[in-house]
Amino acid sequence: MTARFLRRAVLALALGVAALASPSLASPARADDRERIIGNWKLVTVTYEDPATGARTYPLGEHPTGYQIATAGGRWLALVTAEGRPVPGTDAERAAALRSMISYTGRWRVQGDRVVTRVEAAWNQAWVGTDQERIFRFEGNRLHLVGPPQPHPNLLGQVVRIIVTWERDE
Template sequence: MSALKCLVAIVGWLIAAYPSFADDREKVIGIWKLVSQEIEIQATGQKEPVFGRSPTGYAIFTAEGRVMFVLTGEGRKPPQTVEDRADLLNSMAAYTGMYRLEGDKWITKVDVAWNPEWVGTEQTRFFKLDGDRLQVTSTWRIMPNWADKGMQRSLLVFEKTK
């Protein structure tokens, strides 16, 4: 009997939880403009606006399950040299893939990225919806753009466009 009660409780929880997942999916679908971006360095707890105080970018979530990100640092200028062109890679991040929601996180199976190391990986992001704001926290990892800073995570805020 206790196994049956446990099964009933689990099924009840799943039924209760499913609408909130569906609701979050509906709320996240759309175009989101980047408001702020910084990294938190795990070793020190220090936060840095590595893309500057006014980064630019967008996140787009489709109803079909695709997400696309393009994020760029402030003050980017057209390159004058091959070295300038290479340096531009450190002031951007871009990727796309199919995503799925699991509670307070989404997982993207990356199929295209500015950094080939991300292609074929799953990128996990934690999120919180607050009205027209989407707060995003990455997992702790070494970001290719700032590998010299060690383990870090990104803290981003997006605002839904109208």
């Protein structure tokens, strides 16, 4: 072996050990995060944030209703409805009811600090076939999900960041 080869090998080994020891260089373990996400979650809040101004609104009211289910087998199902939705009696009211909800399902996975759902069916066909990606974090028994800025189908394509808080329901 040459001295140059040995120096490279030692450097590579040292960098590998440093990456494992340093939280800023190593990828955090996510198996436990996946396990923590699995279960039934009750909706707490839905906030839309304007990415340009940071202004936040609650388009589904301060007390929307909904549940999210993440199964160990990889199925994700979310259903969110606005606070105080009336029972629709006309076509216009049915259209308004559709705009006052969000629902989708698909296969989910954890990638780093994100939960990604490959949408298979949704209240709005525009989401079918897309990856809905959310940064997640836990706070006690709450799961916070923050989406990237994206056009929202219920807002005629206006770009918003969706921020959702769920509370474990088990």
